[in-house]
Amino acid sequence: MFISVLLDQKALKGVTHTMKEILWLDEIRFSDVALVGGKAASLGELRWALPEIPVPDGFVITAEAYRAFMTETGLARRVRALLQELDPHDLSALAQCGQQIRALILQTPFSPELEAEIRAAYRALLRRSDSLSVAVRSSATTEDSQENSFAGQHDTFLNVQGEEQLLESVKHCFASLFTDRAISYRYDRSITHIEDLALAVVVQQMVRSDLASSGVLFTIDPESGCENVIYVTSAYGFGELVVQGRVNPDQFYIFKAALEDGYRPIIEKRLGSKAIKLVCDGEDRLKEVPVRAAEQGLFSLSDDEVLQLARWGLKIEAHYGRPMDIEWAKDGISHRLFIVQARPETVHGTKSTQSLESYVLEETGKLLARGEPVGSKIGQGRAHVIRDVSEIGRFRPGEVLVTEMTDPDWEPIMKIASAIVTERGGRTCHAAIISRELGIPCVIGAEGATEKIQTGQEITVDCSQGEGRVFAGRLKFRIDRIDVAQLPRTRTKIMMNVGIPETAFAQARIPNDGVGLAREEFIISSHIGIHPKALIEYERLKARAAHDLQIAQIVKQIDERTVGYTDKAQFFVDKLASGVAKIAAAFWPNDVIVRLSDFKSNEYASLIGGALYEPNESNPMIGWRGASRYYDPKYKDAFGLECRAMKKARDEWGLTNIKVMIPFCRTPEEGKRVIETMAEFGLRQGENDLEVYVMCEIPSNVILAEEFAEIFDGFSIGSNDLTQLTLGLDRDSELVAHIYDERNAAVKRLVKHVIAVAHRKGRKIGICGQAPSDFPEFAEFLVECGIDSISLNPDTVIKTRLLVAEKEKELAREKLSVTAQIHGSFSTT
Numbered sequence: 120m121f122i123s124v125l126l127d128q129k130a131l132k133g134v135t136h137t138m139k140e141i142l143w144l145d146e147i148r149f150s151d152v153a154l155v156g157g158k159a160a161s162l163g164e165l166r167w168a169l170p171e172i173p174v175p176d177g178f179v180i181t182a183e184a185y186r187a188f189m190t191e192t193g194l195a196r197r198v199r200a201l202l203q204e205l206d207p208h209d210l211s212a213l214a215q216c217g218q219q220i221r222a223l224i225l226q227t228p229f230s231p232e233l234e235a236e237i238r239a240a241y242r243a244l245l246r247r248s249d250s251l252s253v254a255v256r257s258s259a260t261t262e263d264s265q266e267n268s269f270a271g272q273h274d275t276f277l278n279v280q281g282e283e284q285l286l287e288s289v290k291h292c293f294a295s296l297f298t299d300r301a302i303s304y305r306y307d308r309s310i311t312h313i314e315d316l317a318l319a320v321v322v323q324q325m326v327r328s329d330l331a332s333s334g335v336l337f338t339i340d341p342e343s344g345c346e347n348v349i350y351v352t353s354a355y356g357f358g359e360l361v362v363q364g365r366v367n368p369d370q371f372y373i374f375k376a377a378l379e380d381g382y383r384p385i386i387e388k389r390l391g392s393k394a395i396k397l398v399c400d401g402e403d404r405l406k407e408v409p410v411r412a413a414e415q416g417l418f419s420l421s422d423d424e425v426l427q428l429a430r431w432g433l434k435i436e437a438h439y440g441r442p443m444d445i446e447w448a449k450d451g452i453s454h455r456l457f458i459v460q461a462r463p464e465t466v467h468g469t470k471s472t473q474s475l476e477s478y479v480l481e482e483t484g485k486l487l488a489r490g491e492p493v494g495s496k497i498g499q500g501r502a503h504v505i506r507d508v509s510e511i512g513r514f515r516p517g518e519v520l521v522t523e524m525t526d527p528d529w530e531p532i533m534k535i536a537s538a539i540v541t542e543r544g545g546r547t548c549h550a551a552i553i554s555r556e557l558g559i560p561c562v563i564g565a566e567g568a569t570e571k572i573q574t575g576q577e578i579t580v581d582c583s584q585g586e587g588r589v590f591a592g593r594l595k596f597r598i599d600r601i602d603v604a605q606l607p608r609t610r611t612k613i614m615m616n617v618g619i620p621e622t623a624f625a626q627a628r629i630p631n632d633g634v635g636l637a638r639e640e641f642i643i644s645s646h647i648g649i650h651p652k653a654l655i656e657y658e659r660l661k662a663r664a665a666h667d668l669q670i671a672q673i674v675k676q677i678d679e680r681t682v683g684y685t686d687k688a689q690f691f692v693d694k695l696a697s698g699v700a701k702i703a704a705a706f707w708p709n710d711v712i713v714r715l716s717d718f719k720s721n722e723y724a725s726l727i728g729g730a731l732y733e734p735n736e737s738n739p740m741i742g743w744r745g746a747s748r749y750y751d752p753k754y755k756d757a758f759g760l761e762c763r764a765m766k767k768a769r770d771e772w773g774l775t776n777i778k779v780m781i782p783f784c785r786t787p788e789e790g791k792r793v794i795e796t797m798a799e800f801g802l803r804q805g806e807n808d809l810e811v812y813v814m815c816e817i818p819s820n821v822i823l824a825e826e827f828a829e830i831f832d833g834f835s836i837g838s839n840d841l842t843q844l845t846l847g848l849d850r851d852s853e854l855v856a857h858i859y860d861e862r863n864a865a866v867k868r869l870v871k872h873v874i875a876v877a878h879r880k881g882r883k884i885g886i887c888g889q890a891p892s893d894f895p896e897f898a899e900f901l902v903e904c905g906i907d908s909i910s911l912n913p914d915t916v917i918k919t920r921l922l923v924a925e926k927e928k929e930l931a932r933e934k935l936s937v938t939a940q941i942h943g944s945f946s947t948t
Contacts, residue, residue: 139154139181139183140180140181140183140184140187140233140236141178141179141180141181141184141236141237141240142154142155142178142179142181143177143178143179143240144159144162144163144166144174144176144177144178144179144321144323145163145166145167145176146163147159147160147162147163147164147167147179148160148163148164148167149161149163149164151163152260153182153260154181154182154183154260154319155179155181155182155258155319155321156182156257156258156259156260156317156318156319157258157259157260157462158256158257158258158259158321158460158462159179159258159319159321160258161460161461161462162174162177162321162323162459162460162461163179164438165435165438165458165461168438169431169434169435169438171434172431172434172435172458173455173456173457173458174457174458174459175248175254175323175324175325175326175457175459176244176247176248176323176324177244177253177321177322177323177324178240178243178244178321178322179258179319179320179321179322180233180237180289180319180320180322181319182260182317182318182319184233184319185293185317185318185319185320186317187230187233188227188229188230188233188293191230192227194223194224194227197223198220198223198297201216201219201220202216202220202302204216205302207302207303207306210299210511210512210531210532211512213299213302213303213531214299216302217297217298217299217302220294220297221294221295221297221298224290224293224294224297225290225291225294229286229290234286237282237285237286237289238282238286240322241253241282241285241322242282244322244324248324249324249453250324250325250327251280251325252278252279252280252325253279253280253285253322253323253324253325254275254276254277254278254279254321254322254323254324254325254326254459255275255276255277255279255285255288255289255292255320255321255322256275256276256292256320256321256323256460257273257274257275257292257295257296257318257319257320257321258318258319258320258321259273259296259316259317259318259319260316260317260318260319273292273295273296273298273301273318274291274292274294274295274298275292275359276288276291276292277325277357277359277399277405278325278329278399278404278405279325285322289320289322292318292320293318293320295318296316296318298527298528299528299531300527300528300529300530300531301527303530303531303534304530307534323459326448326449326450326457326459327399327450327451327452328356328357328358328448328449328450328451329356329357329396329397329398329399329451330398330450330451330452331355331448331449331450331451331454332353332354332355332356332419332420332448332449333353333354333356333357333358333361333446333447333448333449334351334352334353334354334358334361334368334369334419334420334446334447334547335351335352335358335361335362335444335445335446335447335547336349336350336351336352336428336429336432336444336445336446336447337349337350337442337443337444337445337464337547338432338433338435338436338442338443338445338464339442339464339467340372340624341464341466341467341546341547341551341555342492342493342494342495342546342555342624342625343467343495343624343625343627343628344442344466344467344628345624345625345627345628345704345705346375346442347374347375347376347704347705347707348372348373348374348375348386348624348704348705349372349373349375349378349429349432349433350370350371350372350373350546351370351371351372351373351420351425351428351429351432352368352369352370352371352391352545352546352547353368353369353371353391353418353419353420353425354366354367354368354369354391354393354396354419355393355396355410355414355419356395356396356397356398357396357397357398357405357448358446358448358459359397360395360396360397360407361545361547361548362446362547362548362549362552363524363526363548363549364524364525364526364541364543364544364545364548364549364550364551364563365395365407365524365543365544365548366391366392366393366394366395366396366543366545367391367392367393367394367543367544367545367564368391368393368419368545368547369388369389369390369391369393369418369419369420370387370388370389370391370545370546371385371387371388371389371420371425372385372386372387372701372704373385373386373425373426373429374386374700374704374707374772374773374774375433376707376708376773377772377773377774378426378429378430378433379433380773382771382772382773383422383426383771383772384700384771384772384773384774385422385425385426385772386696386697386700386701386704386768386772386774387620387697387700387701388418388697390416390418390682390683391545392415393410393414393415393419394409394410394415395407395408395409395410396408396410416682416683417683420449424449424456427456428447428456431445431447431458432445435458435461439461439463441463441464442463442464442467443461443462443463443464444461444462444463444464444465445458445460445461445462446458446459446460446461447459465556466555466556475600475601475603475628475629476496476598476599476600476601477495477583477598477599477600477601477629477914478495478496478497478582478583478596478597478598478599479583479596479597479598479599479914480497480579480581480583480584480594480595480596481594481595481596481597482594482595483590483594484579484590484591484592484594485590485591485592486588486589486590487568487571487572487578487589487590487591488540488562488565488566488567488568488571488572488588488589489562489565489586489587489588489589490540490541490562490563490564490565490566490568490587491545491546491562491563491564491586491587492560492561492562492581492582492583492584492585492586492587493546493550493551493554493555493560493561493562493563493582493587494554494555494558494559494560494561494582495582495583495625496558496559496560496582496583497560497579497580497581497582497583497596498519498537498538498559498560498579498580499519499537499538499577499578499579499580499593499594500517500518500519500536500537500538500577500578501517501518501519501574501575501576501577501578502518502519502521502540502572502573502574502575502576502577502578503515503518503519503520503521503574503575504521504522504569504572504573504574505520505521505522506522506523506569508526508528508529511528511529511531511532514532514535514536515535516535517535517536517537518536518537519536519537519538519539519540519578519580520532520533520536520538520539520540521539521540521541521568521569521572521574522539522540522541522542522569523541523542523543523569524541524542524543524544524548524549524550525539525541525544525549525550525553526549527549529549530553533550533553533554533557533559534557536559537559537580538559538560538561538562538580539554539559539560539561539562539580540561540562540565540568540572540580540589541561541562541563541564541565541568542564542565542566542567542568542569543563543564544563544564545563545564546563548563550563551563560580560581560582561580561582561587562580562582562587562588562589563587564587565587565589568589572589576591577591577592577593578590578591578592578593579591579592579593579594579596581594581596583596584619584622585619585620585621585622585625586621599914599917601629601630601917603630606630606917606920606921607920607921607924608924609920609923609924609927610927611901611902611906611907611908611909611923611927612632612633612635612885612907612908612909613630613631613632613908613909613911613916613919613920613923614631614632614633614634614635614636614709614710614885614887614908614909614910614911615629615631615633615634615635615706615910615911615912615913615916616634616635616636616638616887616892616910616911616912616913617634617636617637617638617702617706617913618636618637618638618640618641618642619641620642620646620697620698620699620701620702621701622913623701623702623704623705623706624701624705626705626913627705627706629913629916629917630916630917630920631706631709631916632709632710632908633706633709633710633711633712633776633908634702634703634706634709634710634711634712634910635712635835635885635886635887635908635909635910635911636712636714636780636835636887636910637699637702637703637711637712637713637714638714638717639695639698639699639713639714639715639716639717639761640716640717640718640722641698642694642695642698642699643695643716643718643726644722644726646694646695646697646698647680647690647691647694647695647726648680648726648727649676649677649680649681649690649691649726649727649728650723650726650727650728650729650731650732650733650757651688651691651757651760651761652728652731652732652754652756652757653673653677653726653727653728653729653731653732654677654681654687654688654690654691654760655687655688655756655757655760657674657677657687657688660673660674660677660728661674673727673728673731676727676728677727677728680727688760691760691764692760692763692764692767693764693767695760695761695764696763696764696765696767696768696772699711699713699764699765699768699774699777700768700772700774703768703774703776703777704774706776707774707776708776709776710776710778711774711776711777711778712778712779712780712812712835712887712910713765713777713778713779713780714779714780714782714814714835714887715749715758715761715765715779715780715781715782716748716758716761717744717745717782717783718744719736719739719740719742719743719744720733720734720735720736720739720742720743720744721733721736721739722739732753738849740843740849740851741844744782744783745781745782745783745784745814746781746782746783746784746785746789746790746792746793747783747785747789749781749792749793749796749797750789750792750793750795750796755796758796758800759799759800762796762797762800762801762802763800763801763802765777765779765802766800766801766802769807769809770807775807775808775809778809778810778811778812778832778833779797779802779809779810779811779812780811780812780813780814780835781793781811781812781813781814781831782814782816782837783814783816783817783840784813784814784817784820784827785817785819786819786823787823787826787827787829787830790813790827790830790831791830794811794830797811804832810832810833811831811832812831812832812833812834812835812883813827813830813831813833813834813835814834814835814836814837814840815827815834815835815836815837815841815873815884816836816837816838816839816840816841816844816888817840817841817844818841818844818845818869820834820841820873821841821869821872821873821876824872824873824876824877824880825876825880828876828877828880828882829880831882832882832883833877833882833883833884833885834873834877834882834883834884834885835884835885835886835887835910836870836873836884836885836886836887836888837886837887837888838861838866838870838886838888838889838890838891838897839861839888839889839890840888841866841869841870841888842859842860842861842863842866842888842890843859845863845865845866845869846858846859846863846865846866861888861889861890861893861894861897862890862894862896862897867900870886870900870901870904871904874901874904874905874906875904878905883907883908884906884907884908885906885907885908885909885910886901886906886908886909886910887910889912891909891911891915891919892911892912892915892919895918895919895922898919898922898923898926899922899923899926902923902926902927902930903926903930909923
């Protein structure tokens, strides 16, 4: 257990406290968790161990004070009697019991001695700080451990001013141990309510984030558990709305390894709507107010502040030796950043790495709603739309909860739901945190879900593809389970074909040797959606818009997609760099081979503004695509944007595991021109260990393999195009589809030849085409030829690794047999 380990580690460092009812944070270490609760113990530990990280000053009303209050007043006996009669699954009885206990606590006065101590400590804190107000936070002795987060279970009070308001807030914190949600949560975890339970209260200097921003930081990706990144959320005002899921925050991903090496690797920035914020009103109460439209269009943190938080996150993670869930706040008066909470991450930190589950949706249906996925599972059931927490008593086990948003009061039904769909919330909102902890699929931010989905309707909630989708009906799906410990290692590298950044973190958990094909096309079509030439020539188009309705519509669409960018070409660079960087970060430090754009002219034409720049080709498949575009004056500056994106990901963000690959390069001369063009845009072969590969997908690539090997660092066989060009057919034509087969003898002869040439020339060679994913016998053939790597679709990686391992064993046995025969022959002679 995490707390036990820390207790052992900190035993010599901790301070021994005997029956103390008030302690200052500077007196506290993590070894005091039983006395001050997980939240306070962690804050004290941070102030002691990492003094360079700002943590607001404060004091703690200890668990001993709580126990004395409950025992001396007779409350403990009365509460125990009420709970012994409770059926926690009877929601009506649960609500009645919780309300009765809370009322008893709130009506019972503190002892004169405890009240005097609290008042004295409060006055001392005001003398020690510049703040006129304090934050009052619950810190239960069972919370913020490795096994239990108790997210949002107990109360917090902000901007508390004056001794009377402080005493009232402390009493409400004690009472929050017995909210309906807290009682239910503890019953589910077999935590008894009196003997094993106590609550301390942290009183801290108030950070006026209502005048600035606040949010949450995870030292891993909270969805997949990928440990290569730090994830930060931020919104205006106090952080409660972020945690509750009431606001969609800004989101940032930072690549860890490069951050440690001094880079500025914010590999993704997502602007949140941040429509409302929680602030102090003129009478020192809290209220929600709308955020001005101009502020909504800006990030609530600067890049420097994001990086500072990430660096603190690294230090905190290193100190605790495990992934952490951290809350931060920025003071709008001093403009300083503070860490206000740090606890162990409770979902992925406890998972075994020996077994992996993969959910695969095997059919599709009518799409009802979409949003952000939480986790990667699929769930099904009858939808139950609930708009108010007062209606939760009607919810039945196995139903899908559909609502606007959740808070801790909803937890008694969340734990019996088969899936959850909310209209609002970000990835660190309450619904997301609890769904991860419960291990159930959840779609957040599904706008209009409560209107589009009807109570009683059978639905499927799919989080398996990097997007949260809700379909009508119970769709067929399967669960693939992988025992990682049993997977063999192979001489042949088993890599993956990846193109969707949103799925990369989850796919990287599948045992692999890197990415043999990272496609740019999905990033360009989905994350950018605009022809690069239209972005480069934006000002020219804008000048024409007044006289051309078609151009005006294009300019409008560009403006809508590029909010915040005056330099529209930079939008292309940033989005492409970010998409590629997420894939490279997920699979770090293994190689990620990025194929530069391989759209055909008709596909480019479908992008916004594309029809203005693309020719009308009768056969785009063998027309102006790949290498021939890159150096052409009509497209060269657009290719430059790709080069800038790759350079940014590698040189500015430190993702040097990125290799680039040139598609559809017809001649060695074209290869040389592309290398020269890349260098013109600062992407130089060999610089910062940059390797440049070429797709082997045209018969000329095989026939002239020796010449291509003089130019490029390696080959990747594209079996799809190589097959159609070898057999002289259009693979998209149904009329000749029956002839198309990568296992054709002519195709296999070319493959075998180019592998031999590459090895003779000392060049790496792999395959990224579809054939080894579809045909096990083709994978065996590649192993026989001695190929260096096989890149596969993610769903075939495991079975192909097993196949390759067996084939390698078979070849080794044959080699031994031949060697033995030769040895025997010589012995006879």
